[in-house]
Amino acid sequence: MATAPKEFRFGNFVGSLVWLIFWIIVIVSLVGLPLIFILLFYIPLPYSNGEVITPYLFLSMIVDPTRTVPIIKFLIHTDFFRAAIFPGFAYAALIAAATIFVERKFLAKMQLRTGPLYAGKIEGILQLMADGLKLISKEIIAPSGADKPIFWSTPIIFVATAAALTALIPVAPGWVVSDLDVGLLAIFAILGFFPLIALLFSWSSNSKYPFIGGLRALHQMIAFEIPFILSALSIVLLSASLNLTDIVEAQDSFWFFAIAPLSAFVFYISSLAELERVPFDLPEAESEIVAGWLTETSGMIYGLIQLGTYVKLYVLAALFVILFMGGWMGPQIFPQELIPGYSGEKIYNATVVNGIFWFTIKTFGIIMLILLPRGINPRIRIDILLHTGWYKLIVLSFINMFIVLAMIYGGILTPGGLQ
Amino acid sequence: MSSSIIKKTSTATGFIKAIESGSKHLLMKRFTLRFPEQKLKFVGDGYQFDPKRGVGIAGSRGRHILFHEKCTGCQLCAITCEGIAEAIEMVKVNEKWKQNKKSIMPQIDYGKCVFCGLCVDACPFYALYMTDDFELSSFTKEHLIYTPAQLAVKPKYDGTVEVKIDERGASHG
Amino acid sequence: MTNNYNESLESKLKETTKLGLDVVKESTEDRLMTLSVGPQHPGSGHFRFTIKVDGDYIVYCDPDPGYVHRGEEKMCEYRNYIQNIPHLERPVIHDSTNITYSYSLAVEELLGIEVPRRGQFIRAIASELNRLVYTLYWLAIYGIFLGHSTMFMWPAGDRELFIDLLAALTGARVTHAFNIPGGVRNDIPEGFKNKCLEYVNYFEKRLKAYEDIFYNNPLFRQRTENVGILLKEDAINLGVTGSVLRASGVAHDVRKVEPYDVYNEIDFKVQYMKTCDSFARAYVPFLDMRESCNIIRQLLDKMPESGEVRLKLQSNPKGRIGEAYKRVESGRGALSYYIVSDGSSKPYRVKISVGSFRNILALPHLLVGSRLGDMPSIYWALNYWPVEADR
Numbered sequence: 001m002a003t004a005p006k007e008f009r010f011g012n013f014v015g016s017l018v019w020l021i022f023w024i025i026v027i028v029s030l031v032g033l034p035l036i037f038i039l040l041f042y043i044p045l046p047y048s049n050g051e052v053i054t055p056y057l058f059l060s061m062i063v064d065p066t067r068t069v070p071i072i073k074f075l076i077h078t079d080f081f082r083a084a085i086f087p088g089f090a091y092a093a094l095i096a097a098a099t100i101f102v103e104r105k106f107l108a109k110m111q112l113r114t115g116p117l118y119a120g121k122i123e124g125i126l127q128l129m130a131d132g133l134k135l136i137s138k139e140i141i142a143p144s145g146a147d148k149p150i151f152w153s154t155p156i157i158f159v160a161t162a163a164a165l166t167a168l169i170p171v172a173p174g175w176v177v178s179d180l181d182v183g184l185l186a187i188f189a190i191l192g193f194f195p196l197i198a199l200l201f202s203w204s205s206n207s208k209y210p211f212i213g214g215l216r217a218l219h220q221m222i223a224f225e226i227p228f229i230l231s232a233l234s235i236v237l238l239s240a241s242l243n244l245t246d247i248v249e250a251q252d253s254f255w256f257f258a259i260a261p262l263s264a265f266v267f268y269i270s271s272l273a274e275l276e277r278v279p280f281d282l283p284e285a286e287s288e289i290v291a292g293w294l295t296e297t298s299g300m301i302y303g304l305i306q307l308g309t310y311v312k313l314y315v316l317a318a319l320f321v322i323l324f325m326g327g328w329m330g331p332q333i334f335p336q337e338l339i340p341g342y343s344g345e346k347i348y349n350a351t352v353v354n355g356i357f358w359f360t361i362k363t364f365g366i367i368m369l370i371l372l373p374r375g376i377n378p379r380i381r382i383d384i385l386l387h388t389g390w391y392k393l394i395v396l397s398f399i400n401m402f403i404v405l406a407m408i409y410g411g412i413l414t415p416g417g418l419q
Numbered sequence: 420m421s422s423s424i425i426k427k428t429s430t431a432t433g434f435i436k437a438i439e440s441g442s443k444h445l446l447m448k449r450f451t452l453r454f455p456e457q458k459l460k461f462v463g464d465g466y467q468f469d470p471k472r473g474v475g476i477a478g479s480r481g482r483h484i485l486f487h488e489k490c491t492g493c494q495l496c497a498i499t500c501e502g503i504a505e506a507i508e509m510v511k512v513n514e515k516w517k518q519n520k521k522s523i524m525p526q527i528d529y530g531k532c533v534f535c536g537l538c539v540d541a542c543p544f545y546a547l548y549m550t551d552d553f554e555l556s557s558f559t560k561e562h563l564i565y566t567p568a569q570l571a572v573k574p575k576y577d578g579t580v581e582v583k584i585d586e587r588g589a590s591h592g
Numbered sequence: 593m594t595n596n597y598n599e600s601l602e603s604k605l606k607e608t609t610k611l612g613l614d615v616v617k618e619s620t621e622d623r624l625m626t627l628s629v630g631p632q633h634p635g636s637g638h639f640r641f642t643i644k645v646d647g648d649y650i651v652y653c654d655p656d657p658g659y660v661h662r663g664e665e666k667m668c669e670y671r672n673y674i675q676n677i678p679h680l681e682r683p684v685i686h687d688s689t690n691i692t693y694s695y696s697l698a699v700e701e702l703l704g705i706e707v708p709r710r711g712q713f714i715r716a717i718a719s720e721l722n723r724l725v726y727t728l729y730w731l732a733i734y735g736i737f738l739g740h741s742t743m744f745m746w747p748a749g750d751r752e753l754f755i756d757l758l759a760a761l762t763g764a765r766v767t768h769a770f771n772i773p774g775g776v777r778n779d780i781p782e783g784f785k786n787k788c789l790e791y792v793n794y795f796e797k798r799l800k801a802y803e804d805i806f807y808n809n810p811l812f813r814q815r816t817e818n819v820g821i822l823l824k825e826d827a828i829n830l831g832v833t834g835s836v837l838r839a840s841g842v843a844h845d846v847r848k849v850e851p852y853d854v855y856n857e858i859d860f861k862v863q864y865m866k867t868c869d870s871f872a873r874a875y876v877p878f879l880d881m882r883e884s885c886n887i888i889r890q891l892l893d894k895m896p897e898s899g900e901v902r903l904k905l906q907s908n909p910k911g912r913i914g915e916a917y918k919r920v921e922s923g924r925g926a927l928s929y930y931i932v933s934d935g936s937s938k939p940y941r942v943k944i945s946v947g948s949f950r951n952i953l954a955l956p957h958l959l960v961g962s963r964l965g966d967m968p969s970i971y972w973a974l975n976y977w978p979v980e981a982d983r
Binding site: 107110111112113208209212278279281282374375376377378379380381382383384 | 625627648735738739740741742745746749805806809811812814815963964965966
């Protein structure tokens with residue numbers, strides 16, 4: 001510490017606050033309001049009871065709060081809300097942030113220490129915010145011989161691809177951003193981009209250790225895509241459809257985990273390898289290759305890549321829940337009406353809220369299961385990894401596929417559920 | 420002379436035992452010492468030396484304490500430190516003591532001191548001991564040089580936390 | 593049984609080096625990539641070694657010590673025998689009683705004095721506690737080199753118990769400056785014996801948890817078994833020492849072969865293993881830690897109730913004209929001092945011979961022909977402490 005901080009003067013503090021408010025008012029009125037009016041010129045406004053709902057009507061909620069309900073209902077069902085907030089990117093990012101914090105505390109408890117403790121009043125709950133602020137304020141150093149366009153754009157592509165995956169996950173009946181008939185195949189297609197992105201970033205870093213790390217990432221992810229797809233194939237046989245919503249609805253009597261436990265195990269191990277988590281974190285092996293293909297990331301680039309990784313974690317955990325554990329199916333525990341006797345327009349839908357609740361709980365359970373090996377296992381070596389991936393996992397998934405085929409041929413199950 | 424032969428366990432048992440061991444630790448107490456809210460308790464009153472018997476008395480080696488009524492200005496501590504860290508320098512003080520004809524006393528530079536305690540071993544008049552105080556950081560290098568008047572002050576250290584071992588593990592506090 | 597074992601080991605060794613040699617013959621310079629696993633690398637400590645890699649196989653290795661060389665041996669010639677202690681213990685800060693133990697023994701031979709009995713027992717207790725502290729730190733770093741963060745945190749936490757014991761005994765957590773020619777600097781404080789027994793008993797129970805999660809973990813076994821095989825003849829010819837030698841089937845421990853101070857009264861066994869691979873080199877220090885717990889309990893039992901711990905010497909002791917050589921078993925292996933004195937109060941020449949520097953000779957021999965992924969497990973299993981090797 002070279003200098004002591006300046007003395008605090010209350011007058012200066014109030015002056016800086018007033019200055020801030022002044023600039024906010026100027027920018028909102030000179031730039032924000034015209035933008036809003038230009039947007040409103042182009043968006044069609046919703047109808048309710050034969051009346052067009054304008055923003056002025058919305059502001060009259062001070063008088064009668066029930067007038068806001070139609071507007072909120074309209075906004076919730078727009079495409080933008082679904083893609084950006086729920087069940088799209090903001091929901092995934094929130095779960096990713098919670099996962100990072102829970103992982104640090106969980107591992108700390110297993111290692112007999114406290115994790116983050118001082119940021120935030122209760123046990124360090126604001127640590128993520130502090131880390132985000134720190135990463136934003138750091139300088140991003142690009143190596144001098146690096147390929148600048150690829151170096152700067154690859155982390156953004158990484159996050160964008162991970163966010164694109166969240167558009168295919170159904171969280172509740174009817175709540176999915178894009179309901180494709182080949183949803184499962186689309187997920188695997190997008191997952192196939194990640195080895196390319198890792199290789200591009202490591203090549204453009206123009207340094208030896210990222211080069212080795214990128215090659216290892218390529219080998220690892222490509223080797224484990226095959227057991228991944230094969231284990232999901234048993235589920236496709238059981239549900240006769242590639243549409244993720246249909247797969248969930250085919251599990252209304254029992255979970256597919258009961259018939260295909262080997263496939264679930266293979267899927268779990270392959271998703272650990274796709275996510276580069278311990279014990280499969282050789283592309284970022286710290287003691288051998290100095291952080292692998294992430295060596296040259298610093299500042300916000302590192303933050304973006306971590307965000308993308310944890311969003312991918314959420315997606316793969318959600319996929320496990322959808323394929324093997326019944327998605328959003330669960331006993332109905334929410335009441336049909338929040339306010340009994342209310343007859344106006346309602347946002348609350350009992351089945352949807354129930355579905356969201358069960359889905360979130362199951363996803364969190366699987367995320368904890370994915371976090372567990374980090375506290376228990378050391379890193380694996382690349383030849384053992386390839387041996388395991390190519391021999392053992394493929395054999396296991398084939399065994400389970402034959403069991404499922406035998407049960408369908410024997411007439412116990414039909415494609416689409418129990419007979 | 421025995422050579423050990425390790426039993427080879429099967430892969431599945433190995434993993435299950437590891438998961439079991441890891442999960443058992445989730446129920447154990449955390450071991451962290453939350454410094455500076457919790458501070459460890461030190462045994463004894465600081466490292467001291469008895470020149471008649473020629474042996475030291477156990478204690479922790481922190482900042483020195485100089486007893487002005489016993490120091491004679493013999494410079495033995497400075498001579499000892501010359502070969503180790505050159506941290507002690509004799510300076511003239513304004514006090515008049517009967518046993519200190521030249522009125523010089525040691526001044527210690529904590530930027531250089533390695534806290535070995537051999538100066539305490541060298542003093543034959545029971546004048547230089549060490550205390551528990553180890554929080555000596557400052558903003559400038561000049562503030563680290565402690566004059567004889569500063570060295571005469573006895574520090575206050577109130578650490579009370581100890582390690583407790585029970586059936587749920589070891590913890591501080 | 594020994595013959596079959598050796599043969600299968602020989603064939604495995606031939607297989608791996610054959611791969612290495614074939615690779616070197618076929619490749620041209622373009623295929624090789626030079627990596628500098630340098631001092632600024634999270635996998636090497638303050639030590640640099642250059643390796644050339646062909647794909648995943650290492651074909652050439654050149655260790656390059658000297659990054660933290662300080663001139664310890666030269667500095668000894670300008671300070672007298674007592675003033676040498678603080679700077680001599682800095683090469684290994686948490687194993688400092690062992691590195692000054694050997695020095696004190698050699699100086700005592702030159703001065704012609706003998707340490708009182710209670711002082712010898714306290715020296716041995718501090719030496720065993722330091723051995724535990726060093727081995728736990730080594731084990732923690734071994735865990736993190738292989739990516740096992742739990743195995744980093746558990747030994748580092750348990751080590752704090754012993755560091756607290758040493759802080760109560762000597763006054764400082766590391767760099768204790770406890771051994772001095774003539775004995776030890778102070779007697780044990782009150783309540784030390786009970787606290788020591790409590791911590792040692794607790795620690796022995798923790799060793800079972802280490803075994804469960806690390807040594808019996810199938811992934812760790814897969815990574816270290818049959819990796820880096822160092823046969824018994826090669827080990828003796830290369831001159832390795834300490835746990836590396838004991839993992840190759842040679843039952844050599846300086847405390848048993850040339851007992852110093854009170855070690856001839858203590859009953860303990862030399863732990864060694866015959867499998868010669870990296871797993872054995874990782875397991876022998878673990879067995880050593882168990883033996884150390886036994887030794888500490890016996891020492892606390894047999895220590896005389898009262899007595900002198902330090903001989904009173906004159907302030908600038910002068911040695912007789914001559915030389916002295918003494919050897920001690922430290923955490924890394926045999927550590928010896930050779931001091932030549934010309935009758936003055938400063939030594940004429942001090943030569944320190946450390947176990948780490950002897951062990952690093954095995955690194956090129958083991959790394960060539962193995963995979964890049966085996967590098968951390970082979971390198972750190974050689975028990976190399978860079979600061980001590982550079983002195």
